Structure formats: C-alpha cells, structure tokens
Amino acid sequence: MTKSKFSLWPRQKGGNTSGNAPKIDNRRKHVERNGQQRGYAVCTLPRSGSNFFCDILTTTGVLGNPREFFNTEARRMYDDPTYPEDRFAQIERILTMGATDNGVYAMKIFPGLHDLIAPTLRWTVELPNLSFVRFRREDVLGQAISWVRSGQTRQFRSSEPVVGETHYDGPAIAGYVRKICQRNARWEMYFTRTGIQPLDVSYEGFMADPTGTVQKIASLMNVEFNDTIDLSKSRFKKQRTDENAVWRERFISEYGDRDDIDPFWEPADQARG
8 A cells, every 4th residue: 555645654662763763863852952842743734714713812921932834935935935945954943043042832733744745844843843734725716716816816925916817726625625624634644644633623613612613622732821812913914805605505506515525536547546
C-alpha cells in the first residue's frame, strides 16, 4: 500500500527514521530551549475563517501569535521581506515571533504546508511541548464558494484590493467541495493514526461563543484568561456578500441530486486505480 504523503514517520531508537521515511536533517535547533515553553498548532484548511480566529488569539497577548510560519511567500508579503527559507530558521521564528512573553507559542498549518516541509523537517519533534487545535468550518459549501471567489478576485484578505471579477463556476465549486472533504479527511486520518486528541473547534462554534472558545485554548496551554473577547479587535473582516447566497442556491439546484453519492477521488483518478 502506498504511504500517504501526510504520514509523520516514527522515530526509531538512536534518532534514526524508518526505512520508508525521507532522509531528514536531524541537527538540533539553534534556539535555546526554555523548559516552560509550550505551544499549539492550529490544524486547518484555507478559507476556514482561520485568519480571523488566529488574529483574535493574538489579541489576547497570552496565547501566542499563530501564523503560517512555513509559508515563506506569505510571511515575506505580510510580515518580513527577509523572512528565511531555511526550515530550522522558521522553527526559530515560531518559538520567537510566534510566542508571547509567557512562553506560549502558536502556529497554523495546512496539509499542503506539511507536504512542503516533511521531506526535511520533523516539525512535531522540533517544537517543544506541542499541543494541537483542530479548526474547521462546518459549512463546507460556504468554504468552497469562498475559495472560488478568492481565487477569482485575488483578494485573500479583507484588507487586500479586489483585482478580478467574480462569476459563478459550478464545476470549480464542486472541485473545491471535494478538495475540502479530502483534506479534512487527511487531518482525521492523522489524528486517528497517531492517537492525538486535538482540541476540536469549529468556526461556527467560535463565532457563537468566542470567549468560551478562547478560554478552552487558554486551559489547554495552562494559561489563566478571564477577559471577554472583542471580535472587533481583529484586523480581518468577513468577505462574504449576498452573491455567496445566490451561488449556494444555484449550486444546490444544479448539483444536489440526492441519488448520487460522491466518490472520494475524481472519477479519472479512480479509474487509474
């Protein structure tokens, strides 16, 4: 059986990896380890509302500064034009730039970002006292529509200008529905296989009870936090418009055959085995 790209290979005694794992540079970090340092990875997908969620966590001042630290292009665009490409230097950034003064660090990761770094870095080993937060959007169709719209407008954040016009594209929305379900399944397989029990958070649950949700993450990090969360402090705003609802209704009318259960893979991929 072919091993999933998302496997995080087990370490054997002596620090060696299994025969199926890529050769990984096991040099130790040039970050001084603080015994009190601990953190969490927000495990999610694009267009899930994770930018807003992570920005609110940053505003607490005690729960780290979760960003896509393995996304070199994004960090250079939004934070630091000199952001390093070296993966171990990026670990340093997680433990410094991604940390608050109380020693809590945070990061955000997608399956695709993991795939980029997995050949050279065991990030779950390099990061000390690491916990996991599984953040998802329950409204998969809404997430797919958002993904298509952002690709058309090139507006990935509310603060960015719109540089393209939107147009309804049913096949593209269907493709992203499949992609989101597949990538969500990768996270499910990962947590099931490793026995990790992440703190499970949905975008919808967070919006319904932001203070309660943030307090759960504070508890995960053993941090006392009793403030009321103010969502208006975020730099990010909703990008949804009335057009999203129009597209949703049209998509369901075109693709909502209840006697058709979708294959997990594209039909062409399934035919190839």
